[in-house]
Amino acid sequence: xxxxxxxxxxxxxxxxxxxxxxxxxxxxxxxxxxxxxxxxxxxxxxxxxxxxxxxxxxxxxxxxxxxxxxxxxxxxxxxxxxxxxxxxxxxxxxxxxxxxxxxxxxxxxxxxxxxxxxxxxxxxxxxxxxxxxxxxxxxxxxxxxxxx
Amino acid sequence: xxxxxxxxxxxxxxxxxxxxxxxxxxxxxxxxxxxxxxxxxxxxxxxxxxxxxxxxxxxxxxxxxxxxxxxxxxxxxxxxxxxxxxxxxxxxxxxxxxxxxxxxxxxxxxxxxxxxxxxxxxxxxxxxxxxxxxxxxxxxxxxxxxxxxxxxxxxxxxxxxxxxxxxxxxxxxxxxxxxxxxxxxxxxxxxxxxxxxxxxxxxxxxxxxxxxxxxxxxxxxxxxxxxxxxxxxxxxxxxxxxxxxxxxxxxxxxxxxxxxxxxxxxxxxxxxxxxxxxxxxxxxxxxxxxxxxxxxxxxxxxxxxxxxxxxxxxxxxxxxxxxxxxxxxxxxxxxxxxxxxxxxxxxxxxxxxxxxxxxxxxxxxxxxxxxxxxxxxxxxxxxxxxxxxxxxxxxxxxxxxxxxxxxxxxxxxxxxxxxxxxxxxxxxxxxxxxxxxxxxxxxxxxxxxxxxxxxxxxxxxxxxxxxxxxxxxxxxxxxxxxxxxxxxxxxxxxxxxxxxxxxxx
Amino acid sequence: xxxxxxxxxxxxxxxxxxxxxxxxxxxxxxxxxxxxxxxxxxxxxxxxxxxxxxxxxxxxxxxxxxxxxxxxxxxxxxxxxxxxxxxxxxxxxxxxxxxxxxxxxxxxxxxxxxxxxxxxxxxxxxxxxxxxxxxxxxxxxxxxxxxxxxxxxxxxxxxxxxxxxxxxxxxxxxxxxxxxxxxxxxxxxxxxxxxxxxxxxxxxxxxxxxxxxxxxxxxxxxxxxxxxxxxxxxxxxxxxxxxxxxxxxxxxxxxxxxxxxxxxxxxxxxxxxxxxxxxxxxxxxxxxxxxxxxxxxxxxxxxxxxxxxxxxxxxxxxxxx
Numbered sequence: 001x002x003x004x005x006x007x008x009x010x011x012x013x014x015x016x017x018x019x020x021x022x023x024x025x026x027x028x029x030x031x032x033x034x035x036x037x038x039x040x041x042x043x044x045x046x047x048x049x050x051x052x053x054x055x056x057x058x059x060x061x062x063x064x065x066x067x068x069x070x071x072x073x074x075x076x077x078x079x080x081x082x083x084x085x086x087x088x089x090x091x092x093x094x095x096x097x098x099x100x101x102x103x104x105x106x107x108x109x110x111x112x113x114x115x116x117x118x119x120x121x122x123x124x125x126x127x128x129x130x131x132x133x134x135x136x137x138x139x140x141x142x143x144x145x146x147x148x
Numbered sequence: 149x150x151x152x153x154x155x156x157x158x159x160x161x162x163x164x165x166x167x168x169x170x171x172x173x174x175x176x177x178x179x180x181x182x183x184x185x186x187x188x189x190x191x192x193x194x195x196x197x198x199x200x201x202x203x204x205x206x207x208x209x210x211x212x213x214x215x216x217x218x219x220x221x222x223x224x225x226x227x228x229x230x231x232x233x234x235x236x237x238x239x240x241x242x243x244x245x246x247x248x249x250x251x252x253x254x255x256x257x258x259x260x261x262x263x264x265x266x267x268x269x270x271x272x273x274x275x276x277x278x279x280x281x282x283x284x285x286x287x288x289x290x291x292x293x294x295x296x297x298x299x300x301x302x303x304x305x306x307x308x309x310x311x312x313x314x315x316x317x318x319x320x321x322x323x324x325x326x327x328x329x330x331x332x333x334x335x336x337x338x339x340x341x342x343x344x345x346x347x348x349x350x351x352x353x354x355x356x357x358x359x360x361x362x363x364x365x366x367x368x369x370x371x372x373x374x375x376x377x378x379x380x381x382x383x384x385x386x387x388x389x390x391x392x393x394x395x396x397x398x399x400x401x402x403x404x405x406x407x408x409x410x411x412x413x414x415x416x417x418x419x420x421x422x423x424x425x426x427x428x429x430x431x432x433x434x435x436x437x438x439x440x441x442x443x444x445x446x447x448x449x450x451x452x453x454x455x456x457x458x459x460x461x462x463x464x465x466x467x468x469x470x471x472x473x474x475x476x477x478x479x480x481x482x483x484x485x486x487x488x489x490x491x492x493x494x495x496x497x498x499x500x501x502x503x504x505x506x507x508x509x510x511x512x513x514x515x516x517x518x519x520x521x522x523x524x525x526x527x528x529x530x531x532x533x534x535x536x537x538x539x540x541x542x543x544x545x546x547x548x549x550x551x552x553x554x555x556x557x558x559x560x561x562x563x564x565x566x567x568x569x570x571x572x573x574x575x576x577x578x579x580x581x582x583x584x585x586x587x588x589x590x591x592x593x594x595x596x597x598x599x600x601x602x603x604x605x606x607x608x609x610x611x612x613x614x615x616x617x618x619x620x621x622x623x624x625x626x627x628x629x630x631x632x633x634x635x636x637x638x639x640x641x642x643x644x645x646x647x648x649x650x651x652x653x
Numbered sequence: 654x655x656x657x658x659x660x661x662x663x664x665x666x667x668x669x670x671x672x673x674x675x676x677x678x679x680x681x682x683x684x685x686x687x688x689x690x691x692x693x694x695x696x697x698x699x700x701x702x703x704x705x706x707x708x709x710x711x712x713x714x715x716x717x718x719x720x721x722x723x724x725x726x727x728x729x730x731x732x733x734x735x736x737x738x739x740x741x742x743x744x745x746x747x748x749x750x751x752x753x754x755x756x757x758x759x760x761x762x763x764x765x766x767x768x769x770x771x772x773x774x775x776x777x778x779x780x781x782x783x784x785x786x787x788x789x790x791x792x793x794x795x796x797x798x799x800x801x802x803x804x805x806x807x808x809x810x811x812x813x814x815x816x817x818x819x820x821x822x823x824x825x826x827x828x829x830x831x832x833x834x835x836x837x838x839x840x841x842x843x844x845x846x847x848x849x850x851x852x853x854x855x856x857x858x859x860x861x862x863x864x865x866x867x868x869x870x871x872x873x874x875x876x877x878x879x880x881x882x883x884x885x886x887x888x889x890x891x892x893x894x895x896x897x898x899x900x901x902x903x904x905x906x907x908x909x910x911x912x913x914x915x916x917x918x919x920x921x922x923x924x925x926x927x928x929x930x931x932x933x934x935x936x937x938x939x940x941x942x943x944x945x946x947x948x949x950x951x952x953x954x955x956x957x958x959x960x961x962x963x964x965x966x967x968x969x970x971x972x973x974x
Contacts, residue, residue: 003589003590006589007317007589011317018324022339023339026338026339026341027331027338027339028336029331031331031333031611032331032333032336032338033338035607035610035611036324036327036338036339039320039323039327040324042320043317043320043321043324045316046313046314046317046320047317069370070374070377072377073370073373073377074370076373077366077367077369077370078366078584080365080366080369081366081577081580084577085577087560088560088570088573091560091570091573092570100557100560104553104557107549107552107556108549108553111369111548111549111552112548112549113547113550118550122550122553126553126554126557127557130557130558130561134185134561134565143564143570
């Protein structure tokens, strides 16, 4: 399956989702739904063009020697996302400082930093700097959990 | 009038005012250069503080903040491909490739000079053309707005992406994202899936940070991993080389190089200023349209997106030129043209000054003092900016793990602080994933964001226009300004498509 | 692993130092947060900051202002309702608009008993403007003109659903067919009427349209509220004209329910003292604000009245298109 075909299919599914579920069940009234509905219809045009060109170039695409990102690399990069989700949840529960320091440490290890001194100083110093600048000097609100 | 100018001059030229203007520029630049913190937030923060300053000093500081912040945003855009403020989005297109070629310092200087020239130019427009321009701005009603936004979206979708089909997808996707939240007419909620935090739609900061900053971490980390992976492979199979290392650093910007970009800067100033006349369209559109125009007119359009100084000049001049005219509706009518102007209006009101139709008569000297401060702030931006980039251009030397972690922490803070909402941080993460996926499909992210900016306005104005005309769609063709823009759209599409079809050679 | 443990221990120690308990007697002992449930460009924001800066001096602790706009004020009010009732989180602004917004947005309504009211500092009238080049120059002429031209006259609102509904109720009573156009804010409504894009438009006092009217560039047709419009003594309000509904916009401050009475009284007192500052009042008056102090109990009654009025209005205009 080449890229055009993939994107076209995803968009088609997205349009169907909007047209048959999201818009009828999550927008009340005719006028409020009009603009989103027109957009959904408009989206079908590039969608169909993609699908057609995708089908047309299906065979030639397979011979294209495009360098693909290996799955393992992709997965490793994307595993930032679940770590982040945990981090954000913890901020809400525990509080900004402790959580951030802990996760800076985790992220540093994850990204491949190995210097022990930096691994200790950075997680302690960065949140302090952030807190002093943004929280103390600029008086922005900070997430407050059970700890600091 | 001369009397007022002179007394305005005296009001400005006290050390106190100059110091606060310079302080404003400095703070703005620092805030702007941290992804997630913007000049607008700076204004919100310092607004109560200006209460204690004299009226001129307070306003001087707020003006300085917007100017400094506007330039500050382009620093991380050039160095890390992460715009510090949304308006620096377009600067990434050519700024970052220049950094990759080891020309970060050059790009920063180009950005700074273009910003200052365009900003000064737009201030002059504000000072000398305020009254006639305000009359034009008032003529822009719902039908005109609709056509102008339509024009911007079409031009951007066709021109900004390598593939027009994907450009159209980006625009529609952005518009759809913009429909989440409140219906502009009835105020009922739409597509929020029973989440009250979404009742006002996606907030712009988490969206921009997620799509442009955080997703960039994902992509760059992936690239980094890929490099390591290739290294491992090439150890097993010798002969395969990784991507070439950056060539020799070149941080100098010669006068000859700068002179070549001057026509671009002036043209972009014109485009940006025209966009600025219309309240609410915004800096990003100004810089995008300038960029597209510069690419069309350039002798080397093939260099755009690969590190063209003209590209940086167009983007930066285009976004800074919006600022001056944006203040016109504020000083002539008391209507703020953008958020920064709205905040400055608050600053005026706290001081007991009411910008508006009578402002010129009652507080003429104050108005001229403001104008003089605006021009002076440009000089501050130039001086402080030169000093600042001398020191920050080397931050690219920070090892990747620390840089990535730093960006992640600031992404979290930047999306949280605006509305003190943890939900927004999740929104940021969601848009990071979306940004990652869209980049994989070669869909241009700035286009999505611009469409998202303009979407609610397009719908609002479209519906208002139809409502006022009694559901008569011909109104878009009978109003002269509106018709003009529709014709312009057709012409622009024709030229853009024709240009694309000419074989390169 | 040892290092990790060490680092964690350090953090917990630091956290322990920072946690202190607060007693009600020596309130305030830390900065107070004021949440403005509207954007940074609006009247709520300006007025709150003007007052807050002075209250800070009386209370002796810094005040942190947060703009938390969204859903016509619902989001900010909800945040305050769910905050700790320790007197350190306040909501301030045009709160009656926020309290009635759930009825217009079809959201879960607020209960006044879930809040502690500090006091209110000013009412705001919603005023209908038109341009001087129109064939009608006062309310009666406007009504006659509207009746003679059904479906042709457009009336706009500067971001207040309530005001729009009041106009619908007038239209129903008079048998008029207007076209209703909603603008996003007082600023947007002002530029629409100044540019002549609608035939009449309402905004609050203090907006650019209001300032233009003071400069003689716009005409005032009617006051949609039930009190007086500052600087326009001759303009009649809809209550005097005998219409059943009117707007009731009141700016004030509130906290979550359960705040100790002595803290509430202290804040109420601070607000009252600030409102006696003549220089500040003069500044606010020049802006078109109409500051006047009402105590907590009084403000609670006003909010209650506003909430009671809304469903009836909604019911009355249900069939007006």
